[in-house]
Amino acid sequence: xxxxxxxxxxxxxxxxxxxxxxxxxxxxxxxxxxxxxxxxxxxxxxxxxxxxxxxxxxxxxxxxxxxxxxxxxxxxxxxxxxxxxxxxxxxxxxxxxxxxxxxxxxxxxxxxxxxxxxxxxxxxxxxxxxxxxxxxxxxxxxxxxxxxxxxxxxxxxxxxxxxxxxxxxxxxxxxxxxxxxxxxxxxxxxxxxxxxxxxxxxxxxxxxxxxxxxxxxxxxxxxxxxxxxxxxxxxxxxxxxxxxxxxxxxxxxxxxxxxxxxxxxxxxxxxxxxxxxxxxxx
Numbered sequence: 001x002x003x004x005x006x007x008x009x010x011x012x013x014x015x016x017x018x019x020x021x022x023x024x025x026x027x028x029x030x031x032x033x034x035x036x037x038x039x040x041x042x043x044x045x046x047x048x049x050x051x052x053x054x055x056x057x058x059x060x061x062x063x064x065x066x067x068x069x070x071x072x073x074x075x076x077x078x079x080x081x082x083x084x085x086x087x088x089x090x091x092x093x094x095x096x097x098x099x100x101x102x103x104x105x106x107x108x109x110x111x112x113x114x115x116x117x118x119x120x121x122x123x124x125x126x127x128x129x130x131x132x133x134x135x136x137x138x139x140x141x142x143x144x145x146x147x148x149x150x151x152x153x154x155x156x157x158x159x160x161x162x163x164x165x166x167x168x169x170x171x172x173x174x175x176x177x178x179x180x181x182x183x184x185x186x187x188x189x190x191x192x193x194x195x196x197x198x199x200x201x202x203x204x205x206x207x208x209x210x211x212x213x214x215x216x217x218x219x220x221x222x223x224x225x226x227x228x229x230x231x232x233x234x235x236x237x238x239x240x241x242x243x244x245x246x247x248x249x250x251x252x253x254x255x256x257x258x259x260x261x262x263x264x265x266x267x268x269x270x271x272x273x274x275x276x277x278x279x280x281x282x
Contacts, residue, residue, distance in 0.1 A: 001022070007027070030064075035130035035133040043172050049164060051126075057125075058122070058124060059124040069117065070095065070115050072106060074106060074107045081110060084109070084111045084112070086114070087135055089132055089162050091156030093120055101257045115135075121158070129165060151270050152165050152166050152183040154188065162186050163192045184209070187213045187215065187267070188213065190226065190252075195238070213242045214241070214243050216246070216249075217248065219253075220253075242266070
C-alpha cells in the first residue's frame, strides 16, 4: 500500500510504519553531522575530487524540513531479522521511489529502500550527497538496520554520486567527523565515478570488504565509460567487484521488467548470496 500523506520519522514514532508498505512523503528532523556542504567539500578535496558546475547547481544549501523521502519497507520488517538498507540517488527522475520491478526483489532480500525526492541531476552534488547522508543517519535511529548491509546505489549521474560516496566512506579515516565506513557496498547503474586518492595510509581492509557492482547494458551509451571506471576501482586494489552487462539493454532499460533478473543478480552479489554476479560476469 502507498501512503502519500506526510509523516515525520523520529525516535518514538517508528511503530507507525507498516511492513510491506511504501511511504512517499517521509520527513526527517535531524541533519547528519556529515551532510553540510563544507564537510562534504573538505572530504572530497582530501580524496582528490573537485566539483565544478555540479557543485554550483541549485540546492547547495537546503532546509531538511522542506525535503521529502520515499521509504519502502519489506514485508519481513517485523520478523525479528534486521533488514538491510538501500540508499538511492536517481538520475534525471525527480522521484525517490523504487522502480516497480525492483520492489519484489527488495522484499525478497529484506531490504529497506530510501530515496530522496528532488535529488536528480538538476540539483547540486552537495544536496544529493547530503540527503543520502541524512537518510542513512536517521533511519537507523527509528528502526533496527543491519549495519553490515547498508548499500549506496544510483542511476546514471546518481551512480556517479553513489560511487563517490562509497569511496569517501572507505577512504576518510575512522574517527570523529569521518564517514566511518557507512556504506558496505555500492551498486552503480549505467553510470559511475572513479575512486579518488587515499588521503591517509588507510583502506586496506575496506578494499577487501567492500562489494561493488557496475551494471550496464550492451546498448547503453555509458557502457564504455562505466567499464573504464570499474577498471579504475580494480587498479585501486578493490577486488570484490562484479561487472554485469545486460544483453541488448539501453540506458534506461534497467527500469523495465525484463531487466529485473539482472538487478536481482546485482543485489545477490552485494549480499554475498550464491548466484550473484562475479568479477567480469557477462
